[in-house]
Amino acid sequence: MIRSILMGTALSLSLAPALADEIWVTNEIDDTVSVIDARTLEVKATYPTGERPRGITFSKDFKRLYICASDSDAVQVMDPDTGQILHDLPSGEDPEQFVLAPDDRLLYIANEDDAITTVVDTESRKVVTQIDVGVEPEGMGISPDGRIQVTTSETTNMAHWIDTETHKIIANTLVDSRPRHAEFRPDGTELWVSSEIGGTVTVFDTATQAEKGRIGFAITGIQPEKLQPVGMRFSPDGQRVFVALGPANHVAVVNAATLEVERYILVGRRVWHMELSPDQTRLFTTNGVSGDVTVIDLASLEPIATVKVGRFPWGAAARPTPN
Amino acid sequence: MARISVCLALSLFAAPAAAETIRIDWLERQVTPPPVQSNMQARPERLGLDGARLSVADIATTGRFTGMDYQLVETVIPPEAPFLPAAEAALAQGAQLLVVSAPAADLLALADLPAARDALILNTAAPETSLRGVDCRANLLHTLPSVAMRTDALAQFIVTKRWANLAMIAGTLPEDLAYAEALRSSLTKFGLSLAGEKTWPFQSDLRRAATTEVPLFTQDLPDHDLLLIADERGDFGRYVAYNTWLPRPLAGSEGAQPLGWSGVVEQNGAAQLQNRFRDTAGREMAPADFAAWAAIAALGDATTRTATADPAALRSYLLSDRARIAGFLGRPLSFRGWDGQMRQPIPIVTERAVVGLAPFEGFLHAVNELDTLGPDQPETLCTAFQEGP
Numbered sequence: 001m002i003r004s005i006l007m008g009t010a011l012s013l014s015l016a017p018a019l020a021d022e023i024w025v026t027n028e029i030d031d032t033v034s035v036i037d038a039r040t041l042e043v044k045a046t047y048p049t050g051e052r053p054r055g056i057t058f059s060k061d062f063k064r065l066y067i068c069a070s071d072s073d074a075v076q077v078m079d080p081d082t083g084q085i086l087h088d089l090p091s092g093e094d095p096e097q098f099v100l101a102p103d104d105r106l107l108y109i110a111n112e113d114d115a116i117t118t119v120v121d122t123e124s125r126k127v128v129t130q131i132d133v134g135v136e137p138e139g140m141g142i143s144p145d146g147r148i149q150v151t152t153s154e155t156t157n158m159a160h161w162i163d164t165e166t167h168k169i170i171a172n173t174l175v176d177s178r179p180r181h182a183e184f185r186p187d188g189t190e191l192w193v194s195s196e197i198g199g200t201v202t203v204f205d206t207a208t209q210a211e212k213g214r215i216g217f218a219i220t221g222i223q224p225e226k227l228q229p230v231g232m233r234f235s236p237d238g239q240r241v242f243v244a245l246g247p248a249n250h251v252a253v254v255n256a257a258t259l260e261v262e263r264y265i266l267v268g269r270r271v272w273h274m275e276l277s278p279d280q281t282r283l284f285t286t287n288g289v290s291g292d293v294t295v296i297d298l299a300s301l302e303p304i305a306t307v308k309v310g311r312f313p314w315g316a317a318a319r320p321t322p323n
Numbered sequence: 324m325a326r327i328s329v330c331l332a333l334s335l336f337a338a339p340a341a342a343e344t345i346r347i348d349w350l351e352r353q354v355t356p357p358p359v360q361s362n363m364q365a366r367p368e369r370l371g372l373d374g375a376r377l378s379v380a381d382i383a384t385t386g387r388f389t390g391m392d393y394q395l396v397e398t399v400i401p402p403e404a405p406f407l408p409a410a411e412a413a414l415a416q417g418a419q420l421l422v423v424s425a426p427a428a429d430l431l432a433l434a435d436l437p438a439a440r441d442a443l444i445l446n447t448a449a450p451e452t453s454l455r456g457v458d459c460r461a462n463l464l465h466t467l468p469s470v471a472m473r474t475d476a477l478a479q480f481i482v483t484k485r486w487a488n489l490a491m492i493a494g495t496l497p498e499d500l501a502y503a504e505a506l507r508s509s510l511t512k513f514g515l516s517l518a519g520e521k522t523w524p525f526q527s528d529l530r531r532a533a534t535t536e537v538p539l540f541t542q543d544l545p546d547h548d549l550l551l552i553a554d555e556r557g558d559f560g561r562y563v564a565y566n567t568w569l570p571r572p573l574a575g576s577e578g579a580q581p582l583g584w585s586g587v588v589e590q591n592g593a594a595q596l597q598n599r600f601r602d603t604a605g606r607e608m609a610p611a612d613f614a615a616w617a618a619i620a621a622l623g624d625a626t627t628r629t630a631t632a633d634p635a636a637l638r639s640y641l642l643s644d645r646a647r648i649a650g651f652l653g654r655p656l657s658f659r660g661w662d663g664q665m666r667q668p669i670p671i672v673t674e675r676a677v678v679g680l681a682p683f684e685g686f687l688h689a690v691n692e693l694d695t696l697g698p699d700q701p702e703t704l705c706t707a708f709q710e711g712p
Binding site: 112115132135156157158160169172176178197198199223 | 647649
């Protein structure tokens with residue numbers, strides 16, 4: 001195992017001298033993924049995918065890339081070293097977003113058109129079960145211990161808490177209009193849910209599913225109804241949460257302890273989702289309308305570069321370079 | 324400890340055994356479609372109702388988790404039958420939340436019934452701006468945009484295109500005259516004016532004569548960047564396109580149309596709603612379908628958030644700042660506290676694409692940019708809402 005990794009490294013070293021971490025971005029309209037070199041900030045490859053790729057995530061060993069090809073009704077599995085699609089996973093209809101369980105095996109997929117969460121075993125490539133949830137499921141989170149999976153439904157305006165042992169819903173908690181993203185705090189004690197049309201982020205206590213707080217946003221000169229929270233990421237130290245504000249073209253930096261917004265960072269147009277660089281020094285944001293990725297320096301919290309990708313970039317996932 | 328909290332959460336939002344049934348009425352006055360020259364486009368049989376049914380299915384899914392059960396009671400009154408007795412019968416059976424597709428006169432007669440005084444009525448089909456003005460009623464909200472909202476949207480679009488020279492052809496039917504008048508008002512509101520205007524005079528069958536008649540008819544219009552068409556029934560406008568003396572784009576009832584909804588709307592997650600609608604109705608979603616869908620989505624949101632079906636409480640919630648309803652148009656939908664009209668973006672659409680979404684950039688408003696469309700609070704002629712929600 002170790003030997004093969006070393007050999008692989010040696011091989012890619014000789015082929016590609018610009019060896020670096022990568023950020024992979026799905027381009028929803030182009031049906032491609034763009035691979036950004038996290039150091040040079042250049043697009044080093046673009047690979048074709050199925051139709052309307054959105055959700056994107058790597059296996060724990062970064063040997064496989066999972067892509068929600070929404071309009072192809074499939075989750076595709078790509079070899080990130082070659083860009084080749086290895087096979088499709090059964091996903092149910094219109095998979096938009098998913099989350100990989102900490103066991104690296106089960107994939108929880110939101111089937112947006114069918115009001116279902118589909119659980120797929122990535123090894124046997126079989127559907128384990130399907131769980132009825134609210135209308136237009138999208139936000140997918142899983143607790144770090146793997147015991148609770150949360151699906152949020154956009155039109156039902158709820159977070160559905162699913163026990164991963166029984167695959168039954170154990171609680172449904174109401175949030176503001178059109179929840180888009182669910183993110184557990186790295187220590188698992190809190191769940192954060194963004195509500196795009198409600199314009200808020202709701203923070204829940206994981207143990208009791210009780211609401212702990214609700215965060216609103218305000219930027220001078222931007223109408224309140226344009227502040228539409230979508231993607232969220234915890235900072236590497238867990239002290240801050242980055243919240244993408246969609247058509248407000250800003251990322252909010254929220255203090256995870258006080259729930260106060262500390263600052264707003266200007267990014268590209270219609271910011272969807274974000275990913276941290278593997279070395280945890282930079283944040284990459286997908287900007288749907290401007291078709292680019294903004295790179296934010298985490299030390300200064302300033303945008304430092306813009307990388308042009310394909311049309312309507314949506315999801316993002318990081319791959320460290322093996323070394 | 325963990326087990327107890329799970330049970331608590333369960334009792335909050337998972338009590339289907341004790342489900343409360345909330346009755347929503349669909350009240351439709353069928354109207355004989357007026358004759359138009361083209362035989363190709365029939366009015367969908369369940370226009371509006373298909374949107375209502377889909378929306379009830381949507382909110383019923385939510386209801387599964389909140390312990391609320393929604394029941395749609397459909398009353399469809401044929402063109403020849405009287406409207407009020409059927410409406411009174413529904414009210415007598417307990418109808419309190421009424422989603423209505425009926426002409427303005429029937430709508431007002433319903434709203435003025437003593438039995439409807441405490442009901443909440445949502446208008447999904449009557450576009451008259453006066454229903455949101457001098458003829459407004461406190462128990463009557465509107466999810467269909469008014470004519471003024473649509474023509475304001477078009478005027479904003481024209482301003483953003485910098486098309487300064489405008490001409491108009493208007494039909495002679497009452498709705499054409501109303502649309503033409505609304506267009507003139509909107510142009511004035513946004514600093515535009517008409518260079519020339521003609522009334523459509525033809526009684527002949529244009530399907531054969533358009534190529535010879537329309538160039539001559541449009542030859543004496545002053546030069547213009549855009550030709551506005553006021554033809555709300557879709558009678559003659561389609562034959563004007565590509566037959567004008569000067570090659571000019573059309574807008575209004577033909578060409579680039581300001582509509583509450585259209586099958587070509589796809590951004591902001593709309594594709595999902597369109598897919599659900601096509602799957603169930605087998606056709607494209609029309610403005611009346613969206614108005615019906617939005618009315619019931621608003622009732623669903625209000626009943627979920629207030630945990631009640633009391634019409635007064637729902638009305639109060641919908642008219643408050645708390646209501647931010649998701650409607651696939653990129654901005655939260657809410658209701659104006661001064662006339663009961665639902666705030667909504669207005670797509671400018673062709674047959675194949677959305678060419679713009681009003682309100683447009685640069686049309687500013689102190690409170691909500693959506694209030695640049697249609698009569699704003701300072702100029703409202705509605706007094707029925709003044710006691711406050």
